[in-house]
Amino acid sequence: MFKKVPHTYVIVFSIIIIAAILTWIVPAGQFERTTKALADGSSTTVIVENSYHEVDASPQTWQIFTSIFDGFKKQAGIIAFILLVGGSFWILNESRALAAGINSFLRFSRKLEKRKFLQKIGVNNIIMVLIMTLFSAFGAIFGMSEETIAFVIIFVPLAISMGYDSITGLCMVYVAAHLGFAGAIFNPFTIGIAQGMSDLPLFSGWEYRFVCWLVINAVGFAFILWYASRIKKNPQKSLTYSIDEYWRKNNSSHADDIEYYTPKSAWASYIIVSIAVILFSVFYPISSLKVGNAEFEFAAIPIVSGLFIITSFFMLRKSVHFYIINLLLFTVLYLIVGVMGYGWYVEEIGGLFLAMGIAAGIAMDRSANDIVKMFLDGAKDIFSAAFVVGLAGGIIAILTNGNIIDTIMNSLSNGMQDTGKEASLSIMYGIQTFLNIIIPSGSAKAALTMPIMAPFSDLVEISRQTTVLAFQFGDGFTNMITPTSGVLIGALGMAKIPYNLWFKFIWKFMLVLIALGFLLCLPTLYMTLNGF
Numbered sequence: 344m345f346k347k348v349p350h351t352y353v354i355v356f357s358i359i360i361i362a363a364i365l366t367w368i369v370p371a372g373q374f375e376r377t378t379k380a381l382a383d384g385s386s387t388t389v390i391v392e393n394s395y396h397e398v399d400a401s402p403q404t405w406q407i408f409t410s411i412f413d414g415f416k417k418q419a420g421i422i423a424f425i426l427l428v429g430g431s432f433w434i435l436n437e438s439r440a441l442a443a444g445i446n447s448f449l450r451f452s453r454k455l456e457k458r459k460f461l462q463k464i465g466v467n468n469i470i471m472v473l474i475m476t477l478f479s480a481f482g483a484i485f486g487m488s489e490e491t492i493a494f495v496i497i498f499v500p501l502a503i504s505m506g507y508d509s510i511t512g513l514c515m516v517y518v519a520a521h522l523g524f525a526g527a528i529f530n531p532f533t534i535g536i537a538q539g540m541s542d543l544p545l546f547s548g549w550e551y552r553f554v555c556w557l558v559i560n561a562v563g564f565a566f567i568l569w570y571a572s573r574i575k576k577n578p579q580k581s582l583t584y585s586i587d588e589y590w591r592k593n594n595s596s597h598a599d600d601i602e603y604y605t606p607k608s609a610w611a612s613y614i615i616v617s618i619a620v621i622l623f624s625v626f627y628p629i630s631s632l633k634v635g636n637a638e639f640e641f642a643a644i645p646i647v648s649g650l651f652i653i654t655s656f657f658m659l660r661k662s663v664h665f666y667i668i669n670l671l672l673f674t675v676l677y678l679i680v681g682v683m684g685y686g687w688y689v690e691e692i693g694g695l696f697l698a699m700g701i702a703a704g705i706a707m708d709r710s711a712n713d714i715v716k717m718f719l720d721g722a723k724d725i726f727s728a729a730f731v732v733g734l735a736g737g738i739i740a741i742l743t744n745g746n747i748i749d750t751i752m753n754s755l756s757n758g759m760q761d762t763g764k765e766a767s768l769s770i771m772y773g774i775q776t777f778l779n780i781i782i783p784s785g786s787a788k789a790a791l792t793m794p795i796m797a798p799f800s801d802l803v804e805i806s807r808q809t810t811v812l813a814f815q816f817g818d819g820f821t822n823m824i825t826p827t828s829g830v831l832i833g834a835l836g837m838a839k840i841p842y843n844l845w846f847k848f849i850w851k852f853m854l855v856l857i858a859l860g861f862l863l864c865l866p867t868l869y870m871t872l873n874g875f
Contacts, residue, residue: 351835351842355734355826359410362738363403366745371400373749379540379794389540389794395753403745407737410744414736418829421489424689425729425833426722428493431700433721434714436593438707440667441497443601445504452505467505467575468568474498475519475564482523483556484634485682486532486785488822489689489830491520493678493696495837497671503590507571508581509838510848514567517834518823522563524785525819525860526556529634533785537814540793541807548808548874555812555863562859566852582844589839603662612706613655613666619698620648630684643680647673667703674699728836732829739827742781752778752792764868767803771796771810772861775817783828785818808875809867816860824853 349357375394380386403410415422435441455466478494481487494516502512527534529546538545574581581587623644630643651673658665674695681687681695704714742748752774775792782788793814800810822828826842835845867875 349843351731351832352734354842355731355738355832356407358826359407359734359737359741362741363407363410363745366400366741366747367402369745369747369750370397371746371750372397372753373746374753389790392794392798395749398746401744401746403741406741406744410737410740411734413740413744414738415733416736417740418732418736420689421492421829421833422729422732424489424693425492425725425732425836427693427697428496429725429728429837430718430721431696431703432496433724434700434704434707434717435667435671436721437717438664438667438703439601440664440671440703441500443603443662443664444668444671445501446601448501449504467571470505471515471568471571472564474515475522475567476560478516478519479523479526479556479560479563481679482520483526483528483530484523486524486527486530487520487682488524488532489833490678490682490692491517492830492833492837493692494675495834499838500590502571503587506575506578508574508578509583509587509590509840510581510845511567511571511574513834513838513840514570517831518563518567521819521822522559523556524822525816525856526552526559527815527819528552528556530785530815531633533789533815533818534811536786536789537793537811540789541797541811543807543811544874548811548872551867551872551875552812552815558863559856559859562855566855582848583840586839586841586844601664603664605659605661605663605666606706606708608708609659609663609666609706612702613659615705616670616702617652617655620644620651624648627685630680632680632683634683643684644677647676647680663706667706670699670702670706725837728833731836732833735827735829735832739781739783748781751781752795764803764805765865767800768805768809768813768864768868769861771800771805772813772817772864775814776821776857777817779818779821780825780827783822783825783830785822788818789814806867806875809864812867813860813864816857816864820853820856820860824849 372395375391375396376388377391378386379389452466452470478487478491481490495513498516499509499512502515503509524530524533528549529535534552535545538547578584624642627644628642629640632639632641632643651669654673655666655669658669677695678687678692681691685691687695700718701714704717709717775788778788778792793810796810796814797807800807822831824831824846826832832842835842866872
């Protein structure tokens with residue numbers, strides 16, 4: 344049956360058409376909006392309570408075509424980011440550094456498998472849990488989402504080399520980060536804004552959210568490990584078995600024929616990058632890394648730079664391939680410092696990976712023209728992923744230009760009237776889950792819904808903290824399935840996984856997570872919890 348499912352482009356464009364039809368059926372309406380100051384000194388646009396009113400209808404017709412242009416404008420940052428990362432990683436692939444690194448990693452893991460204790464647990468299981476815990480923590484603490492796109496291209500070939508499939512690789516990074524995003528212990532983009540909108544102390548109630556994060560991870564990791572084990576036993580059971588031939592052919596771990604050497608150009612690259620990171624350290628000697636309400640001031644960039652200079656010297660003595668792997672590792676470390684300390688987003692991160700790609704090309708003794716050609720080959724290879732992100736943005740453009748998003752939200756919120764606590768909570772949770780399909784941005788949805796939800800929770804005697812919890816779960820889980828999410832579509836494109844196959848894989852798991860989220864909300868109605 345699923346062999347006849349349309350192409351991802353067809354699916355997304357069909358949703359655009361459906362959205363346009365809705366603009367003819369659903370009455371147009373809007374809320375009044377105002378600016379509200381947040382606890383951290385920033386401000387955001389919020390809805391004025393009881394301000395919904397009907398406006399002139401704006402049914403969408405030929406705009407289904409111009410909406411694609413609007414989608415490209417709205418998602419321009421992510422589209423450029425995908426092209427930059429795709430081009431930069433193609434340069435790394437041409438060096439065969441990733442193949443050499445994966446091969447070394449697999450040799451190391453096979454040595455560990457000889458120990459009886461680790462044999463019983465499974466070395467691969469330990470490795471996967473460590474990787475997933477790391478990305479889940481990133482999602483829970485600083486809201487990692489768009490950044491996962493850059494890591495997909497690393498962990499998909501790693502997963503396939505370990506005997507799994509591209510879906511497993513995507514789960515290790517994207518799904519793990521969004522399990523953490525849903526757990527949201529200190530996520531500033533969801534919890535921070537939602538609590539600010541609800542007049543709650545910033546990041547209060549983190550103790551119970553930490554428990555929720557542990558439970559969500561336990562269920563999520565167990566599912567991923569079960570699936571990975573099933574594919575390991577019979578790779579042909581994978582929905583992407585034939586598609587993964589691309590990765591098996593181009594990113595295999597068969598690195599026995601790699602010639603290990605260190606050209607003079609690699610030392611030139613090392614000197615250039617070392618000078619750059621030294622200057623970087625001079626300009627930013629002390630960094631303030633934020634984790635929730637806590638701030639840690641220390642010489643993060645000088646420390647990372649010093650470690651890069653020292654380790655790269657020894658890597659170059661082995662081979663240029665290991666130097667390039669080291670470049671990748673420290674690119675990730677700079678990314679973490681940049682995001683946590685300086686609020687970097689896709690613009691800065693894309694530039695960081697581009698610099699990494701150029702440095703890798705120089706190290707391989709390639710000319711400027713060769714580096715450009717490799718970059719363009721990578722950008723062309725990943726273009727379909729970038730294009731579908733813009734296409735998905737067209738859905739939001741149609742709903743926004745048709746003035747029906749506010750109408751939908753107003754109708755849903757009216758459905759909460761005259762219900763008990765449990766029913767009100769379930770409706771709140773259902774609304775947030777549904778709205779994430781048409782408003783995948785957590786921060787935008789928090790600013791849109793919490794000014795309505797928070798006062799209503801007072802009327803039905805539900806803690807505002809519980810309302811925030813319902814928001815974070817409703818926002819977090821469906822990020823992994825909604826076709827309007829540019830991040831999901833971008834990650835799928837990076838992994839070469841068609842949306843229809845991903846939907847077939849993930850939909851049952853989504854139902855489990857959505858049910859789990861509601862069950863985790865219920866104790867806040869009956870128990871005395873700190874912050875609730």
